[in-house]
Amino acid sequence: MATSQPPLRFTGHKNFVYRLVFATLTGRTVHISQIRPSSPTNPGLAPHEISFLRLLEAVTNGSQLEISYTGTIVVYKPGLITGSGAGAGSGGVIRHELPAGCNRGVSYYLLPLCLLAPFSKAPIKVLFTGPGVITSSTPTGDMSVDSVRTAILPLYNQFGIFNNIELRILRRSNPGHNGRGGGGEVQLVFGHQVRLPKTLHMMNPGRIKKIRGVAYAVGVSASNNARMIETARGVLNPLVPDTYVFSDVSSAPLVPAPEKSNPSAKKKIGLGFGLSLVAESSTGCLFSADVASPPSGGQAPEDIGKQCAYQLLETISKGGCVAPAAAATMLGLMTMGSEDVGRLQVGRDVIADEGVIQLARDLTKFGAPGWGLREAAGENERGDVVISVVGRGIGNVGRKVA
Amino acid sequence: MIGKRKRHTHVVSSSTTSEDDEATATTTNDSSSHDIFRKFFEAQFQPLEAPEARITCAQGSNDEHDTDEYEESEPESEWTGVSEDGHNEVEVVEHHDVSALAKESTDKRARKAFMTAKPPSFSVKPAPVKSSPSKDEDDGDDAANLKNDLALQRLLKESHLLESSSDLAPTGKNRLKALDLRMQSLGAKTSLYSQNMPSSHRRGIKAKAEKKDDKRRREARENGIILEKPVPKAKPSSGRRERGVGGPSIGKFAGGTLNLSKRDLSAIQGPRRSSKGKTRGQGKTRGRR
Numbered sequence: 001m002a003t004s005q006p007p008l009r010f011t012g013h014k015n016f017v018y019r020l021v022f023a024t025l026t027g028r029t030v031h032i033s034q035i036r037p038s039s040p041t042n043p044g045l046a047p048h049e050i051s052f053l054r055l056l057e058a059v060t061n062g063s064q065l066e067i068s069y070t071g072t073i074v075v076y077k078p079g080l081i082t083g084s085g086a087g088a089g090s091g092g093v094i095r096h097e098l099p100a101g102c103n104r105g106v107s108y109y110l111l112p113l114c115l116l117a118p119f120s121k122a123p124i125k126v127l128f129t130g131p132g133v134i135t136s137s138t139p140t141g142d143m144s145v146d147s148v149r150t151a152i153l154p155l156y157n158q159f160g161i162f163n164n165i166e167l168r169i170l171r172r173s174n175p176g177h178n179g180r181g182g183g184g185e186v187q188l189v190f191g192h193q194v195r196l197p198k199t200l201h202m203m204n205p206g207r208i209k210k211i212r213g214v215a216y217a218v219g220v221s222a223s224n225n226a227r228m229i230e231t232a233r234g235v236l237n238p239l240v241p242d243t244y245v246f247s248d249v250s251s252a253p254l255v256p257a258p259e260k261s262n263p264s265a266k267k268k269i270g271l272g273f274g275l276s277l278v279a280e281s282s283t284g285c286l287f288s289a290d291v292a293s294p295p296s297g298g299q300a301p302e303d304i305g306k307q308c309a310y311q312l313l314e315t316i317s318k319g320g321c322v323a324p325a326a327a328a329t330m331l332g333l334m335t336m337g338s339e340d341v342g343r344l345q346v347g348r349d350v351i352a353d354e355g356v357i358q359l360a361r362d363l364t365k366f367g368a369p370g371w372g373l374r375e376a377a378g379e380n381e382r383g384d385v386v387i388s389v390v391g392r393g394i395g396n397v398g399r400k401v402a
Numbered sequence: 403m404i405g406k407r408k409r410h411t412h413v414v415s416s417s418t419t420s421e422d423d424e425a426t427a428t429t430t431n432d433s434s435s436h437d438i439f440r441k442f443f444e445a446q447f448q449p450l451e452a453p454e455a456r457i458t459c460a461q462g463s464n465d466e467h468d469t470d471e472y473e474e475s476e477p478e479s480e481w482t483g484v485s486e487d488g489h490n491e492v493e494v495v496e497h498h499d500v501s502a503l504a505k506e507s508t509d510k511r512a513r514k515a516f517m518t519a520k521p522p523s524f525s526v527k528p529a530p531v532k533s534s535p536s537k538d539e540d541d542g543d544d545a546a547n548l549k550n551d552l553a554l555q556r557l558l559k560e561s562h563l564l565e566s567s568s569d570l571a572p573t574g575k576n577r578l579k580a581l582d583l584r585m586q587s588l589g590a591k592t593s594l595y596s597q598n599m600p601s602s603h604r605r606g607i608k609a610k611a612e613k614k615d616d617k618r619r620r621e622a623r624e625n626g627i628i629l630e631k632p633v634p635k636a637k638p639s640s641g642r643r644e645r646g647v648g649g650p651s652i653g654k655f656a657g658g659t660l661n662l663s664k665r666d667l668s669a670i671q672g673p674r675r676s677s678k679g680k681t682r683g684q685g686k687t688r689g690r691r
Binding site for chain 1: 625
């Protein structure tokens with residue numbers, strides 16, 4: 001993997017994860033500078049970013065990291081994605097502990113990890129644990145673990161990646177005090193590695209045929225779930241009769257909180273409730289919405305349910321075959337596909353999203369050919385856009401060698 | 403005329419429920435003396451409000467007509483009084499959501515399918531309801547029994563062939579094997595698969611099969627597909643194969659004679675002492691010794 005190419009230079013902390021993921025997939029060294037340089041209190045890398053770097057280090061072999069003294073500059077030289085092969089922890093499961101100060105949901109790690117996993121040499125098995133695992137959706141904009149499982153992972157099926165993929169939610173947790181920390185536990189098993197993902201053509205959004213969802217209550221009364229479901233169904237049922245929202249109630253996780261007098265003290269953390277909704281269209285497109293109670297509390301479950309239902313409707317109304325939350329995953333996989341043109345119809349609002357545009361720019365920098373954009377054919381009253389993505393044809397380097 | 407109208411409305415309201423009907427009947431019996439007085443009074447003056455009418459109003463019939471009457475009777479309420487308290491019960495109406503109860507049964511299965519660790523496959527069909535085939539009459543029963551019997555016997559005999567394929571009607575190689583078994587059971591001398599052929603043919607067949615498998619494995623490896631582990635080959639025995647006890651230790655006993663081949667002879671005779679010196683190696687050195 002030794003590259004004589006000069007490192008790609010990026011600035012800023014935005015799109016940090018996807019830059020690192022594509023660096024790993026393409027094998028290019030990246031140099032990211034000016035990471036929060038002007039923040040007076042927390043300059044440099046945030047705890048969740050550091051944690052993600054550690055995760056990358058764990059699933060790859062031979063990657064090198066250099067972080068500047070202030071943490072505002074990172075140089076990352078990727079290695080081979082080995083996954084959890086022989087000698088990786090007990091039973092091949094990589095145990096990744098998230099720090100207590102983490103304010104991002106665990107989906108922040110799951111989404112990029114899933115993007116890496118199909119190109120790994122061995123199956124990827126990672127157990128996320130520790131006092132920073134938030135399984136619910138967070139105020140920082142991460143989706144819940146349920147949405148990852150029900151709205152993102154099924155998308156891999158369309159790329160021919162479907163075997164032995166599991167996301168076990170061992171313990172749930174909402175964000176803790178001030179939105180920091182949680183005590184959840186999640187295990188990802190991604191056991192289907194491919195040489196190249198299939199070329200995708202998704203041009204027909206279809207019509208929504210069913211809605212499923214999960215309402216979760218952690219350490220609070222189960223009636224919250226019933227109330228959320230009631231209001232959400234009140235909004236959605238007239239539109240889609242096939243609506244089921246399942247309820248999941250769990251007790252609050254206990255995390256150790258040692259005091260001077262009582263070193264073995266524990267405290268409850270991550271109380272709250274939330275709702276995750278997934279709509280599926282007749283052609284297999286998935287749209288998801290996520291709302292959870294804010295860490296400060298003070299919001300009625302009815303509000304959450306209604307908000308979530310409306311959010312789902314908004315996501316669907318953006319049109320296209322891909323929800324904004326899944327766009328990076330889909331486009332990333334298409335870029336990593338074989339040297340063939342894949343097409344994807346997206347809503348105008350989805351592609352106009354800041355993150356997607358940044359993703360396009362970053363991908364070009366990594367050497368991917370630019371996207372072709374054109375208006376969708378047929379009756380297209382919503383102004384959808386078809387993105388044509390040419391794959392890079394690199395695929396799974398580990399597979400090629402082996 | 404107005405008095406008649408009163409009576410009429412009273413009857414209608416009471417006819418809605420039988421209980422009320424009885425109640426009103428008893429009240430009329432009790433107050434029969436009142437009635438006589440009232441009739442007399444009404445004949446003299448204007449019609450009075452009946453106490454019964456008041457009760458029906460209190461029972462909550464929403465008829466606009468009745469409420470009007472109630473208001474009419476308002477000024478005389480002191481006179482009529484409230485004698486029968488039992489009729490002032492509050493009607494309780496419960497609304498049940500029928501759909502909520504009905505979905506409970508399907509809920510569990512859907513939950514099981516959705517709330518697993520795996521990403522839900524949205525194309526899952528509901529479990530097919532097994533329809534029991536309608537039983538035929540006795541006519542076809544015997545034939546069907548025989549047929550089933552035969553099928554069962556065959557299944558029992560050939561079940562070891564079905565390990566890989568799930569359906570009962572074997573196809574391809576398995577079908578041929580099953581056919582072979584049936585032929586043998588019908589009295590065929592040898593199996594189709596133990597053909598007598600020249601060893602060179604057999605070796606060729608084996609080599610070809612080996613080559614095919616090798617190619618398949620190589621291609622799979624190149625494409626990154628993981629195949630099943632190769633079956634360990636039976637090692638060709640290195641030494642002489644075990645002969646039966648009592649057989650000749652050399653040669654071949656057939657037709658009452660022990661036949662010795664040339665090799666056997668040379669083995670008995672030991673290394674030849676060649677006078678010409680054409681042999682090389684060890685034989686030569688021995689010869690000189």
